[in-house]
Amino acid sequence: MNTDSVLKLDNQLCFAVYACAREITKLYHPLLKELGLTYTQYVTMLALWEQDQVTVKQLGHRLYLDSGTLTPLLKKLEAMGLLTRSRDKQDERSVIIQLTEQGIRLKDKAIDIPERLFCQAGLSPEEAEAFRKQITDMLEKVQHIQGDNN
């Protein structure tokens, strides 16, 4: 590749991923509006539906987000009545996140979102799965470079 083409936008892996992430987020917007959640709030709820009673630290590790992003976001979800935040009795530095009944029930309303999105996107499940696996591999690769601070 010559010196010019290395800097071409279309040759940048980074740009493709960056733009793709934003476009996908926009795709979710109308569906999530029905739930009253933003995209980041939705992803946070996904993590908590899998496992709650976790600390902010653990949740952040799962979502690749730090407390600077999570603290205000969790306070908002708490204000919406979807979860509670309470200090760990064993270690008062930690805050435990627990879903409320309402937060748990929201899962039922969210259950058909992936299906609806796939249809909308015109992706076969196999295509999507193969693609997801590749990005996940990349994600892990990239994350390990970051200095393993997590």
Added chain:
Amino acid sequence: MNTDSVLKLDNQLCFAVYACAREITKLYHPLLKELGLTYTQYVTMLALWEQDQVTVKQLGHRLYLDSGTLTPLLKKLEAMGLLTRSRDKQDERSVIIQLTEQGIRLKDKAIDIPERLFCQAGLSPEEAEAFRKQITDMLEKVQHIQGDNN
């Protein structure tokens, strides 16, 4: 896939892309710091190094960004002396973006960033290229769903 696993974070293509984009951006941070650019500013300069004398509209289409994001960003790059913003004489609605000498020269300092990043990421050029192509395909697919508003 059962009702539980469809909502698992690890099965979400969206989440993989979303997290990957942010991790990649972090990877760029130390390199871009040397140039004095943020990631979005860097991507904008990439587009302009390929072609300047473009309107905000055209640039936004290229970058998948709207004027709400671009206007303040371009004003900042203008304040840094990298480009100029001027109304199109033929159509006063449009604003033409043009690189300054300093903006053009910055390209020389940026030229080795892709190379350095690849090394850091431990990706072979072939791997990266195959991967980039897939994401680009996905990006186009997703973008066409959005209602072709661009």
Added chain:
DNA sequence: GAGGAATTAATTGCATGCAATTTAATCGCC
């Protein structure tokens, strides 16, 4: 050629993200 429709930037308001710092609590080591 006048007036409503369409187009382009800019603005406003809100929700992230993240680096850096601060605060509070716990750990480790003597």
Added chain:
DNA sequence: GGCGATTAAATTGCATGCAATTAATTCCTC
């Protein structure tokens, strides 16, 4: 037990992103 190091959240400051609205200009149609 006591104190410096470490850890977990919270806070602060800055830079995006985007939806919705506004302002200015041009287009289009009668």
